[in-house]
Amino acid sequence: MRILFIAVATPPHVYPLVPLAWACRLAGHEVRFVTAGSVSAVVTQTGLPATKIRSSPVFSAEERDALVRSVYSQPPWPRDYGVNRHLLDSDQRGLLTWLGRYMIEASESLADGLVEFTKVWRPDLVVHDAVTYAGAVAAAVVDVPAVRHLFGSASYPRLELTPPDPLPEYVQLFTRFGVPPTTSAAMIVDPTPPSMRQTAESPRLDMRYIPYNGAGAVPDWAHAPQERPRVLVTWGHTNAESLGGAAADPFSDTMEVAAELGMEVVVLTDTPLQYVLPHCDLIVQQGGDGTTLTAATFGVPQLMISRKPDAELAPARLAAVGAGIHLKYQNLRDDPDSRAVVREAMVKLCEDSSYRDAAARLRAEISAQPSPAEVVAGLEALV
Structure with a gap:
């Protein structure tokens, strides 16, 4: 059968779909990964068949900058707020609505080109990223099942909703193509390990998380004899894109403390994580x-330093299972003893075996989930 994959035009939303797309192709299905804008090159590097569709601008630079400033200026939010919106104040709920409208607008920019291509290619199934609502629209237009593919703990907040109702802009995204709006999917694919989920949505296919963070090569140092503990420091694609050099600010103390503790510090900017993490003892x-x-x-045990609401969700769940420590940059920034806090956390992660034991249990839990190849059968059953 023909299976269309679609994600909004940013690598963090494209990458989680790649293992399942390849599994479908290796099972003999005809796969097409639809892209737009600069992310087209990212998809091409995966080796998957790609089609670039036309798209329109999302927000102006000024509007995007205003949203970035608001997101990164937030104080810490309540734990697991994605499924506990009653814990949020009116300003926090307002920001979620703003983010929802932003993601709907991102789908709006893709919708015409995607629907146009879908009518021509006629897929039997559409698999879309959790916040790429245009995928659900295109599936409805050609009357085929839509599968919502989650990307982790941060995909649980339903940004398109003001629970239980969809935002007006979300409704309009469907109705302008003459199809009824829907907030459900024929199936949900969830690669989040059960112990890190905020909720269990259904109908659902559990899937093992297979790391894919882009194309690249294993660096030479990864195979060199390791004489001391190695800590990997990274601040991520989204932070770097949004904040530029300031994205590194929360991690300056950790790099200095790691060096003081006699650790080898590796700062990762370009090399995909899956090639280097097997050779590291700790990640910050x-x-x-x-x-x-x-x-x-x-x-790998983890020290997570979050500085925006959506980046608090996965760290909170990981800390709850004991596989890492979650610190919030807003608290560190205002704490005159922040360096001591960071040092204590890094010493614990290196010397307290309970963190490595918990990380090993989580690794085993992930390994026990169905592989993408096994999930393909569940997709086939939808058609």
Whole structure:
């Protein structure tokens, strides 16, 4: 059968779909990964058949900058707010609505080109990223099942909803193509390990998280004899894109403390995580879902320093299972003893075996989930 994959035009939303897309292709299905904008090159590097569709601008630079400033200026939010919106105040709920409208607008920019291509290619199934609502629209237009593919803990907040109702802009995204709006999917694919989920949506296919963070090569140092503990420091694609050089600010203390503790410090900017994490003893990172789940897959303990609401979700769940420590940049920034806090966390992660034991249990839990190849049968049953 023909299976169309679609994600909004940013690598963190494309990468989680790649393992399932390849599994479908290797099972003999005809796969097409639809892209737009600069992310087209990212998809092409996966080796998957890609089609670039026309798209229109999303927000102006000024509007995007205003949203970035608002997101990164937030104080810490309540734990697991994605499924506990009653814990949020009116300003926080307002920001979620703003983010929802932003993601709907991103889908709006893809919708015409995607629907146009879908009518021509006639897929039997559409698999779309959790916040790429245009995929659900295109599936409805050609009357085929839509599968919502989650990307981790941060995909649980339903940004398109003001629970239980969809935002007006979401409704309009469907109705302008003459199809009724829907907030459900024929199936949900969830690569989040059960112990890190905020909720269990259904109908659902559980899937093992397979790390894919882009194309690249294993660096030479990864195979060199290791004489001391190695810590990997990264602040993620989204932070770097949004903040530029300031994205590194929360991690300056960690790099200095690691050096003082006699650790080898590796700062990762370009090399995909899946090639280097098997050769590291600890990771210090920003709380992104892809980073967190990739490290969890390799059983590496994690120090997570979040600085925006969506980046608090995965770290909170990982800390709850004991596989890492979650610190919030807003608290560190205002704490005169922040360096001591960071040092204590890094010493614990290196010397307290309970963190490595918990990371090993989480790794085993991930490994026990059905592989993407096994999930393909569940997709076939939908058609």
